[in-house]
Amino acid sequence: MNIASCKDSTLILQNSNQAQFCGSGLIGVPEHSSESDERKADTNKQKRRRSKEPGEDGEDRPREHPFIVTEPGELARGKKNGLDYLFDLYEQCGKFLLEVQRIAKEKGEKCPTKVTNQVFRHAKHNGAVYINKPKMRHYVHCYALHCLDSEQSNHLRRLYKERGENVGAWRQACYYPLVAIARENNWDIEGIFNRNEKLKIWYVPTKLRQLCHMERSKECP
Amino acid sequence: MNIASCKDSTLILQNSNQAQFCGSGLIGVPEHSSESDERKADTNKQKRRRSKEPGEDGEDRPREHPFIVTEPGELARGKKNGLDYLFDLYEQCGKFLLEVQRIAKEKGEKCPTKVTNQVFRHAKHNGAVYINKPKMRHYVHCYALHCLDSEQSNHLRRLYKERGENVGAWRQACYYPLVAIARENNWDIEGIFNRNEKLKIWYVPTKLRQLCHMERSKECP
DNA sequence: ACCGAGGGCGACCAACGGACGGTGCCCAA
DNA sequence: TTGGGCACCGTCCGTTGGTCGCCCTCGGT
Numbered sequence: 001m002n003i004a005s006c007k008d009s010t011l012i013l014q015n016s017n018q019a020q021f022c023g024s025g026l027i028g029v030p031e032h033s034s035e036s037d038e039r040k041a042d043t044n045k046q047k048r049r050r051s052k053e054p055g056e057d058g059e060d061r062p063r064e065h066p067f068i069v070t071e072p073g074e075l076a077r078g079k080k081n082g083l084d085y086l087f088d089l090y091e092q093c094g095k096f097l098l099e100v101q102r103i104a105k106e107k108g109e110k111c112p113t114k115v116t117n118q119v120f121r122h123a124k125h126n127g128a129v130y131i132n133k134p135k136m137r138h139y140v141h142c143y144a145l146h147c148l149d150s151e152q153s154n155h156l157r158r159l160y161k162e163r164g165e166n167v168g169a170w171r172q173a174c175y176y177p178l179v180a181i182a183r184e185n186n187w188d189i190e191g192i193f194n195r196n197e198k199l200k201i202w203y204v205p206t207k208l209r210q211l212c213h214m215e216r217s218k219e220c221p
Numbered sequence: 222m223n224i225a226s227c228k229d230s231t232l233i234l235q236n237s238n239q240a241q242f243c244g245s246g247l248i249g250v251p252e253h254s255s256e257s258d259e260r261k262a263d264t265n266k267q268k269r270r271r272s273k274e275p276g277e278d279g280e281d282r283p284r285e286h287p288f289i290v291t292e293p294g295e296l297a298r299g300k301k302n303g304l305d306y307l308f309d310l311y312e313q314c315g316k317f318l319l320e321v322q323r324i325a326k327e328k329g330e331k332c333p334t335k336v337t338n339q340v341f342r343h344a345k346h347n348g349a350v351y352i353n354k355p356k357m358r359h360y361v362h363c364y365a366l367h368c369l370d371s372e373q374s375n376h377l378r379r380l381y382k383e384r385g386e387n388v389g390a391w392r393q394a395c396y397y398p399l400v401a402i403a404r405e406n407n408w409d410i411e412g413i414f415n416r417n418e419k420l421k422i423w424y425v426p427t428k429l430r431q432l433c434h435m436e437r438s439k440e441c442p
Numbered sequence: 443a444c445c446g447a448g449g450g451c452g453a454c455c456a457a458c459g460g461a462c463g464g465t466g467c468c469c470a471a
Numbered sequence: 472t473t474g475g476g477c478a479c480c481g482t483c484c485g486t487t488g489g490t491c492g493c494c495c496t497c498g499g500t
Contacts, residue, residue: 063466063478067478078468117458118458134479168478206461209329209331213329284450353452388449389448447498449495452493457486458486462483467477
């Protein structure tokens with residue numbers, strides 16, 4: 001599956017540049033280290049606990065519907081959310097940031113320039129319970145492609161929908177057009193984000209930075 | 222002594238603006254709460270420990286000589302350091318930041334735009350043992366005045382030296398010209414820092430931001 | 443020789459950016 | 472009706488920005 005999605009994205013890139021991504025890239029920069037490798041037998045890392053105490057009932061909200069790959073303009077059916085909605089969440093975060101900034105200035109406090117923990121907290125307290133940090137960080141680079149080259153972003157969505165790929169595969173594929181854009185901009189991915197009015201409030205994802213670095217290294221061996 | 226230094230700085234300000242600072246400002250925004258106020262009897266805050274273990278000997282470096290108020294160009298005599306040297310430390314930090322940035326870019330890592338913990342660590346590891354975070358943060362606003370209005374900064378130094386004031390008093394006095402500059406710039410102290418090539422790598426000190434906020438509040442009651 | 447004022451900076455802390463992976467949902471069979 | 476693959480997001484972690492105040496130093500007596 002990894003290899004398949006890698007092939008796909010190489011395909012996507014073909015008409016905009018010449019480089020080969022397969023054989024490094026995603027595979028070289030694991031984002032979860034899906035290899036079990038070897039169970040480090042004596043590790044004492046405590047388990048993350050979710051299971052609620054018996055008798056204690058926290059009235060827990062059901063989780064949001066998962067995203068599916070949708071074309072631009074297409075509404076997701078059933079218990080799913082579409083990608084237009086995903087991108088709208090980023091716009092909502094931008095609005096919440098503006099509010100946090102206004103409040104901070106009013107009170108003479110430090111004024112954030114990025115979407116910080118404080119902004120997520122503000123969003124949650126103001127009813128946007130469906131926004132949370134891990135989710136937003138997970139798809140930042142997808143939103144970045146949407147902002148920087150909506151044509152290519154739309155094309156990718158249609159392609160992946162047509163093929164019946166899942167969200168994970170589409171998400172992976174979004175990296176490669178971005179790396180190509182970075183190449184065309186002297187590998188300054190930070191600058192690319194900062195120059196875009198909507199993107200500049202988001203941190204550059206670690207993995208995107210790493211992918212750019214790896215590709216650049218391959219260029220001048 | 223607080224009141225004395227407040228009087229002094231009001232005096233300094235007289236030919237550049239009209240506002241009264243006394244009665245709020247420093248006294249309203251304690252930077253250490255020099256008042257004993259009342260000993261919170263039952264507080265359990267643990268004591269900070271310095272005393273080395275008996276028998277354990279860490280070869281501890283002697284602390285740096287304290288700063289004294291010197292005129293521009295004047296070398297401190299005896300076991301003291303002058304203010305030109307203090308300001309030079311800020312320039313050194315700027316150089317260390319440039320190095321950290323170069324290394325980060327080379328390795329494709331996050332690239333700091335400000336003097337961060339990482340920069341202080343880098344400085345220390347590269348022999349600048351005399352640089353440390355609390356010291357640099359303590360005098361940032363003094364350096365800011367030096368960068369933004371060297372004339373006024375020099376004037377203040379000469380005045381305070383002449384009067385035999387100690388470093389603490391001079392340091393306090395540095396706030397007020399900065400507040401005046403902020404007023405002339407629509408209270409955008411963040412922007413004032415960011416627009417100055419040397420200053421923009423330093424965080425705006427909390428207390429300076431608070432002073433600006435308080436003065437602005439008094440303007441439109 | 444001693445003392446008190448002054449201030450340098452080690453060490454602390456809440457909160458941060460960042461990441462992982464358990465849990466529960468959903469769909470295909 | 473069941474099973475397994477997927478992904479949402481609670482929760483953790485190393486480090487940060489920010490600060491406090493202990494204790495050393497040194498000039499005055």
